[in-house]
Amino acid sequence: MRSSGILLHVTSLPTPGGIGTLGETAYRFVDFLKKSGMSIWQVLPVGPTGYGESPYQSGSTFAGNPLMIDIVDLEEKGLLEKGAFEPLPDSDKVDYACVSAQKDALLRQSFAYAYEKVKDQVEAYTASQEWLSDYALYAALKKKFDLRSWMEWPDDARLRKDEAMAAYKEELKDEIAYQCYVQYLFDLQWNALKDYAHANGVKLFGDMPIYVAEDSADAWGHPENFQFNEDRRPTGVAGVPPDYFSQDGQLWGNPLYNWDAMKEEGYSWWLKRLSAMGERFDYVRVDHFIGFANYYRVPAGAPNARTGEWIIGPGRDFFKKVKKELPHVHIIAEDLGAVNDRVRSLLKFCEYPGMKVLQFAMGGGRNPHAPGQHKENAIVYTGTHDNDTTLGWYKAASEEEQKKARRLSKSKGEGDIVQGMIRLAMSSVCDTAIVPMQDVLGLDTDARMNTPGVVGGNWQWRMTALPNQKVARELKALVKEYNREVKKK
Numbered sequence: 001m002r003s004s005g006i007l008l009h010v011t012s013l014p015t016p017g018g019i020g021t022l023g024e025t026a027y028r029f030v031d032f033l034k035k036s037g038m039s040i041w042q043v044l045p046v047g048p049t050g051y052g053e054s055p056y057q058s059g060s061t062f063a064g065n066p067l068m069i070d071i072v073d074l075e076e077k078g079l080l081e082k083g084a085f086e087p088l089p090d091s092d093k094v095d096y097a098c099v100s101a102q103k104d105a106l107l108r109q110s111f112a113y114a115y116e117k118v119k120d121q122v123e124a125y126t127a128s129q130e131w132l133s134d135y136a137l138y139a140a141l142k143k144k145f146d147l148r149s150w151m152e153w154p155d156d157a158r159l160r161k162d163e164a165m166a167a168y169k170e171e172l173k174d175e176i177a178y179q180c181y182v183q184y185l186f187d188l189q190w191n192a193l194k195d196y197a198h199a200n201g202v203k204l205f206g207d208m209p210i211y212v213a214e215d216s217a218d219a220w221g222h223p224e225n226f227q228f229n230e231d232r233r234p235t236g237v238a239g240v241p242p243d244y245f246s247q248d249g250q251l252w253g254n255p256l257y258n259w260d261a262m263k264e265e266g267y268s269w270w271l272k273r274l275s276a277m278g279e280r281f282d283y284v285r286v287d288h289f290i291g292f293a294n295y296y297r298v299p300a301g302a303p304n305a306r307t308g309e310w311i312i313g314p315g316r317d318f319f320k321k322v323k324k325e326l327p328h329v330h331i332i333a334e335d336l337g338a339v340n341d342r343v344r345s346l347l348k349f350c351e352y353p354g355m356k357v358l359q360f361a362m363g364g365g366r367n368p369h370a371p372g373q374h375k376e377n378a379i380v381y382t383g384t385h386d387n388d389t390t391l392g393w394y395k396a397a398s399e400e401e402q403k404k405a406r407r408l409s410k411s412k413g414e415g416d417i418v419q420g421m422i423r424l425a426m427s428s429v430c431d432t433a434i435v436p437m438q439d440v441l442g443l444d445t446d447a448r449m450n451t452p453g454v455v456g457g458n459w460q461w462r463m464t465a466l467p468n469q470k471v472a473r474e475l476k477a478l479v480k481e482y483n484r485e486v487k488k489k
Helices: 024-035 071-076 096-128 130-146 162-171 173-199 215-223 259-264 268-280 315-327 339-349 358-363 389-397 399-409 417-427 469-481
Strands: 002-005 041-043 201-208 236-240 250-255 283-285 294-299 309-313 332-333 354-357 376-382 432-436
Touching: 024 041, 024 173, 041 432, 071 096, 071 283, 096 315, 130 162, 130 215, 130 250, 162 173, 173 201, 173 376, 201 268, 259 315, 268 283, 268 315, 294 339, 332 339, 354 358, 358 389, 358 399, 358 417, 389 417, 389 432, 399 417, 417 432, 417 469
Parallel strands: 002 041, 002 432, 041 201, 201 283, 283 332, 354 376, 376 432
Antiparallel strands: 236 250, 236 294, 294 309
16 A cells, blocks of 8 residues: 655644644644645654653653653643643744753642542553553652763662662652653553544554663663673664764664573563554654664774674564564664665565665665665655755755756756655655655755754754645645555545
8 A cells, every 4th residue: 555644753843832742733733644645644762862852862662751741731631730831932943951841840740739630540550561660760760860870870779789779669659650650641642642643544653763772771670681791881882884974983872782682581672662662653663774684883982983893683583583473563674874685685584664765866876765776665755854854955965966856856956856856755666655844844954853973953843833734735636646645445
């Protein structure tokens, strides 16, 4: 079935209060997708953001981001006193410091005001989520230790000494209850939005980073899963070698997995993780899929990623287990980067859709992203969250790239290149076409979501208003023209 959709992170929605949330505006965006004839809403990872507010450096692979909780909805449901929320001035950029301070204060007010009303539901929810008690303790300890990384905690907490853990749980029981309450609220709002999307023919397409952050409940709670020494310090960290985005490579710094240990216990942590993502999303993009075939290991403490080496990953053995245990989880492989024969062989074995990015298609040689190399079992994008907007990319592209882009998209130049590239994506033989919201709106570089390898200034872009009916009609015409409209049963 041919389909199409839009890539827009939740935080980029024009919700009053400085950041996009799971409230009324999210429902109106689903309505916009439906009017546009589109059936997919793709978002970035929705976990709590970490260093640099990156959704790819989360404190938990299972938890939801409290910043996405809609405060107006809490007031309407009687979980917060009416009038408690005075929205921050709106902006086209998220001011994370201001938003985080206000959101935390309001959620704590909600906890004080309403926890006893829903205590039974929260406790039942906590019991149903195997990961939550450990995450709540991690979050409570992090607050106690002034938000420092768990690598800097006192040894009794860092090494999870049994007697100390029992004492901390008692000391921090109120904060632990608060953290569980917040995750209950997130799930409540997420599931309501998901139900609404499904009722309107829209599927939710999520993103799962291959790695977890060093400062995360996952690394602290399950050190046996990672390449740590006896003192629980990383011996090697993740990254990628020099590439299109960075001449020094990208030093991500995430702890690497101990795949041998994971294999011995049946990859249980991974199966739980993928199962949870399958419950949250209809489709799951596994970021950096090449890391399962071979991963790049940089020695801990290295100044950049140039000194790394490629290590053979778990490959088919892991995905045989995934296919057997989780056949219902629809996985998309983010197969960008250093794709070699081992990666191609694994992708062929898994039969997961890969990605084609039109901004990458304008180089020379046998280019796998070129429209002539597309195949049905793939998703085509004009660009991704790591790319510049299409307009910004075109302005900075070489003359040869611009010329090829104009020819393939049947465009005259800067004035219609974005529309031409969207049309090119929609016309592709790929089963699914996804367009970032910035390209739908024809925006320039200042609307870019992320610049890989650059710290600061990322993940902040927001729409100032939802697209109008004219935009919906124009998209609907393309959807119909290229047979990407979901047929009613």
